[in-house]
Amino acid sequence: MDTVLAPNVNWVGYVDWPVRDFHGYQTKRGSSYNAYLVQGSEKTALIDTVKAPYADYLLRNVAALCPPEKVDYLVCNHAEPDHSGSFPAMVKACPNAQVVCNAKCRDALSLHYDTAGWNFLIVKEGDTLSLGDKTLQFFDTVMVHWPESMVTYLVEEEILFSMDAFGQHYATYCRFDDEADLNEVMQEAKTYYANIVLPYARPVETAVKKLGTLKLRIVAPSHGVIWRSHFDRILAAYGDWRVSKPSRKVIVLYSTMWQSTRHMAEAIVAGANSVPGVQVKLFDLKAVGDTEIITEVMDCAGIAVGSATLNQGIMPRMAACLTYLRGLRPAGKKGFAFGSYGWACKGAPEANEYLKSMACDIITDPIMCRFAPDEATRQACFEAGRKLAEAAAAIEA
Numbered sequence: 001m002d003t004v005l006a007p008n009v010n011w012v013g014y015v016d017w018p019v020r021d022f023h024g025y026q027t028k029r030g031s032s033y034n035a036y037l038v039q040g041s042e043k044t045a046l047i048d049t050v051k052a053p054y055a056d057y058l059l060r061n062v063a064a065l066c067p068p069e070k071v072d073y074l075v076c077n078h079a080e081p082d083h084s085g086s087f088p089a090m091v092k093a094c095p096n097a098q099v100v101c102n103a104k105c106r107d108a109l110s111l112h113y114d115t116a117g118w119n120f121l122i123v124k125e126g127d128t129l130s131l132g133d134k135t136l137q138f139f140d141t142v143m144v145h146w147p148e149s150m151v152t153y154l155v156e157e158e159i160l161f162s163m164d165a166f167g168q169h170y171a172t173y174c175r176f177d178d179e180a181d182l183n184e185v186m187q188e189a190k191t192y193y194a195n196i197v198l199p200y201a202r203p204v205e206t207a208v209k210k211l212g213t214l215k216l217r218i219v220a221p222s223h224g225v226i227w228r229s230h231f232d233r234i235l236a237a238y239g240d241w242r243v244s245k246p247s248r249k250v251i252v253l254y255s256t257m258w259q260s261t262r263h264m265a266e267a268i269v270a271g272a273n274s275v276p277g278v279q280v281k282l283f284d285l286k287a288v289g290d291t292e293i294i295t296e297v298m299d300c301a302g303i304a305v306g307s308a309t310l311n312q313g314i315m316p317r318m319a320a321c322l323t324y325l326r327g328l329r330p331a332g333k334k335g336f337a338f339g340s341y342g343w344a345c346k347g348a349p350e351a352n353e354y355l356k357s358m359a360c361d362i363i364t365d366p367i368m369c370r371f372a373p374d375e376a377t378r379q380a381c382f383e384a385g386r387k388l389a390e391a392a393a394a395i396e397a
């Protein structure tokens, strides 16, 4: 495995092949926690660490290149435990190292770990740190995606250690974008953006503008492959994802009890399919997880959300999905709610409230039917689906 970014700049992280859950994000292709060792002519710095259980792997990778007692700096770009979790072990293993981070990160680390004996070197926006023939420079990237988030730039090699930005939960034997299947990489980058970065679109824009003034030969994120050949692809995609740019796509989600809401969903799909040039997708929430749903929602134009009524409320699976979507705040969608009920009509109205709280442009009142849909209800569903697809078709390609 090629782990060399540049002379004396090496990937030393851990590839987590089996991980399938990342605080609720379903990581179907695993992940990696990327750490990097930068060896200058005078000083050596480790940039970020790995999840706590894998500290031994990190230590082994570092020791293969440099005795740990010769490491001078442990740079912490981000206090989230997938990257900071091995700091306690590394501080112990590297007794001569200073922990380099900004003041907010120091405070966050102190709330995660016993940092009483740690030797901190606090850096600010634009500060530099000489390693001899190499120079590190630090830039705050506030709320991309935590308050203390920072990136590190290796000036002479034009390498940006971009932390979570431009990352992917993607386990692979390849370390570089030009060695991996780029379609898979881009799909995982999109899923990562939708599930992690989406609510922080504005801070991302600010960070991209600021970092855009740097010369970037390599962009090395904290997860997934390193961008050395196709950074233009991910940068352009970030521009679209940042605004949840709608495409000609309609998605229909449903959670059904006795198939009535499913039949309504299928009538909506039939209506949407009557409009040429629109991609239409149907999801039964029993079969699909929220990670996939938000990735589909991020770039759709329209969303129809159907729930039966259960125990005087929305179906729990639909409530969970809509709560997840609402938290990630996809922007600029049109939509409507639908669903069947027996005596208390609650599912569709509650789904409608979720859509409103997501600032969705509601194109019709909830479509509801008592028990099974009759022909008039199916026709109403068809028409609403057609209307949603017509709005999608009007979007410029």
Ligand code: FEO
Residues within 6 Å of the ligand: 078, 080, 082, 083, 145, 164, 222, 223
């Ligand atoms: Fe990959 Fe925000 O940690």
